[in-house]
Amino acid sequence: MKVITSTHGNGGRLTHQLIQDVFKKHLPMADLSDNDSCPLPSENLVVTTDAHAIDPIIFPGGDIGKLSVTGTINDLLASGAKPLGLSASFLLHEGLPLETLEAVLFSMGKEMHEHDMLFYSGDTKVVPGNGEMGLYISTTGFGSNIQNPPHPNRLREGMDIICTGPIASHGVCILGLRNGIDLTKNIKSDVASLYPMVKDLFVGDLIECFRDATRGGILTTLYELTQDTPLVAELIENDIPISKEVKAACEILGLQPLEVANEGVALIFCRAESTDSILTHLKQYSTGKDARKIGTLRPNSSRVKVHLKTSIGGTRAVAWTNAENLPRIC
């Protein structure tokens, strides 16, 4: 079995061959010259940056290659931009099997091709092996600004909150794999690009704010969006989409599903009169078939920004903790 060695990283001929024979084969290069850089395509560019580290690097539903591209796309969407391309640097761990690297790059290339994205610039380094991880991928995404994009400063009281899909699958899937938990073995990560589902919604001015809910789950997203506003998110616990398996796993493992990471789930904020047509649109897509309205923004000066109406009729304030209890997924 061929594996990555420190020699692949020292800048000599083997580094050069790895880039020519493996990276350039899979990735849709914007410029095939050997220059280290590439001119960018247009005006109105938006840039996002993301470091992707996950263990294991291949998991039910995807791998770090797919994750690095879809995560970048979803970040660009959250910034009100249409994805154009990305640059990426790869920190390869010594001992990484070459066929694993190829599988990851194939996934990356596949997602990029499906979104007509170009690869603008890249770098690889080899670092000492680190258990099972295999590689880290850092991406910088480039997008073109949408006119009048959704934005947190458009949040107002009375707006509805839509969750585009079942929460916490990604985090619970990875936690289960890392710890060999039998209970989670049928749970797949939700890793997916949200672009096909939301691109038409962005044009019609229907959406006031859009944010994919990744690390820290929908709880962190809600806190980040409301913490400097006089608003709180009032959620109906029973309306929050979550699969039975994920819910059961969270209960047994003592996890708060609102805090668990997603990789293909977003929160959409909209005027109440738009909610039904947005839901109808979302439900046409596999990533949106379980979309639900989960609550409403209410005026409230409380520092506790998420209030949960529970199934037994009470209301529970959910604090933004340090999330000490969150599973490590990288």
Added chain:
Amino acid sequence: MKVITSTHGNGGRLTHQLIQDVFKKHLPMADLSDNDSCPLPSENLVVTTDAHAIDPIIFPGGDIGKLSVTGTINDLLASGAKPLGLSASFLLHEGLPLETLEAVLFSMGKEMHEHDMLFYSGDTKVVPGNGEMGLYISTTGFGSNIQNPPHPNRLREGMDIICTGPIASHGVCILGLRNGIDLTKNIKSDVASLYPMVKDLFVGDLIECFRDATRGGILTTLYELTQDTPLVAELIENDIPISKEVKAACEILGLQPLEVANEGVALIFCRAESTDSILTHLKQYSTGKDARKIGTLRPNSSRVKVHLKTSIGGTRAVAWTNAENLPRIC
């Protein structure tokens, strides 16, 4: 001593505080909003990408923070672009002391301020600790295209090759530190931005090609630039600038200095009539005070692209090896 823990990486409140209180304090943010993205400044943008991994992260002459910024600047210059700013993602190793992180970010911010560069976008993740490394930094540099920049396709026979400073100091310094070699203890890394020294040269059309010689040393740079041309680099061994200490260390350690990494040394290719005025200019700067003409491009169909005229009067062809013998510096 406060250290980075996995909780700093899970997206909860502690992640947020780390970004607000530590990262934003040191880095010249283009946009202080909490958005994940930022619009880019202008047309004619050029992008470069670099992963920075070095062990130890702090070394004589610099640290990984300085290295990540100056490496990005030098890459942009090699692409014919003036540096404008960068985005960066940080993979922090669990156990990294917070004061070490602050020192690295301070260095990064200092270099960025000195070059009027802005920080456009960032991300942090926490990964399991890995011995002494501490952190990896991946940067994406943004620059604005210079008109008619130096470019490898302008290389012609008869052009002179200038080396801007003593070679191999960076690689030998790091190798010595990693292995506790007494012999190298007075050797400092050459890590430096080349922008102040070369910015005026880029305007006057004096330079045909410019490339910083990092991983793989000046040998790799020469091979990369000439391998698809009918040219070879004929070097005069005695004219290649190298400090006595570094030369002695390379001899004792069995290293080929032409292959050892630099972080503040470039090769400049120019028409023979421009050589003297370029050298006069370079010598005004600390990074260029030892600049020398080291050889000439000659027509030759050989696949061995570097020919060394040795001090005893012979000529030795230097192959581009897999550089198996190179010290690991990350």
